Amino acid sequence: xxxxxxxxxxxxxxxxxxxxxxxxxxVSGLRGLFWYRQDPGKGPEFLFTLYSAGEEKEKERLKATLxxxxxxLHITAPKPEDSATYLCxxxxxxxxxxxxxxxxxxxxxx
Amino acid sequence: EAxxxxxxxxxxxxxxxxxxxxxxxxxxxxxxxxxxxxxxxxPKLLIQFQxxxxxxxxxxxxxRFSAERLKGVDSTLKxxxxxxxxxxxxLCASSxxxxxxxxxxxxxxxxx
Numbered sequence: 001x002x003x004x005x006x007x008x009x010x011x012x013x014x015x016x017x018x019x020x021x022x023x024x025x026x027v028s029g030l031r032g033l034f035w036y037r038q039d040p041g042k043g044p045e046f047l048f049t050l051y052s053a054g055e056e057k058e059k060e061r062l063k064a065t066l067x068x069x070x071x072x073l074h075i076t077a078p079k080p081e082d083s084a085t086y087l088c089x090x091x092x093x094x095x096x097x098x099x100x101x102x103x104x105x106x107x108x109x110x
Numbered sequence: 111e112a113x114x115x116x117x118x119x120x121x122x123x124x125x126x127x128x129x130x131x132x133x134x135x136x137x138x139x140x141x142x143x144x145x146x147x148x149x150x151x152x153p154k155l156l157i158q159f160q161x162x163x164x165x166x167x168x169x170x171x172x173x174r175f176s177a178e179r180l181k182g183v184d185s186t187l188k189x190x191x192x193x194x195x196x197x198x199x200x201l202c203a204s205s206x207x208x209x210x211x212x213x214x215x216x217x218x219x220x221x222x
C-alpha cells in the first residue's frame with residue numbers, strides 16, 4: 001500500500017525566512033508525485049507534478065525536488081500570502097489513485 | 111475555463127439523517143473523484159469514476175455511502191444514515207489525464 005508522510009506538521013516562518021517541507025513516500029512504481037496548496041475553506045490547488053528522481057520544478061518562490069524516497073518543497077523568501085497547507089500526494093503503479101500525506105501548515109508572519 | 115463546482119458549500123444535519131452532495135466537473139474531464147477530508151488530515155479517496163463507470167470504490171463505506179455519475183458528467187454522493195464520524199469536508203475533483211486532478215471548493219458537513 002502506498003504511504004506518504006509529511007513533516008513538519010506545522011511551520012511558522014518570518015517573512016523572508018526560507019525553509020523546506022519534506023514529503024517521504026513509499027510506493028510501488030512511482031507514476032507521479034504531486035504538490036498541492038490548500039487555503040482554509042478551499043479545495044487543494046495543483047502546484048507541481050514530478051515524475052522521476054532528480055527532477056525539479058519552480059513556480060515563483062516555490063521549488064519542488066524529488067529523490068527516490070522523498071520530495072522537498074523549498075520556499076524561498078516567503079511572503080504572508082504563502083501561508084497555506086501544502087499537501088503532497090503520490091500516484092503508484094499498483095493503484096489507480098492519489099495517496100495524500102497529512103499536509104504541512106505554513107504560517108508566514110510579516 | 112470554469113472550475114469544478116460543488117453544492118452545497120455547507121451542511122449541518124443530525125445523526126441518522128441523510129444528505130446528498132452534488133458535483134459538476136470541468137467540461138471534458140472524463141475522470142471524477144470524491145474525497146473525504148477530515149480536519150487536519152489529507153484527502154482520502156472515496157470513489158473514482160471513469161466516464162459513468164466506477165474504477166475504484168474500495169474505500170467507500172458502502173453500507174451508508176453511495177455515489178453515481180449521471181451520463182458521465184455530474185455526480186452525486188449520498189450518505190444515509192449519517193454518523194458523527196462523517197463530519198468532514200467532501201471534495202470533488204476531475205481530471206483530464208490519469209494523474210493531474212483539479213479540485214472543487216468542497217462541502218463542509220457537520221453531523222450533530
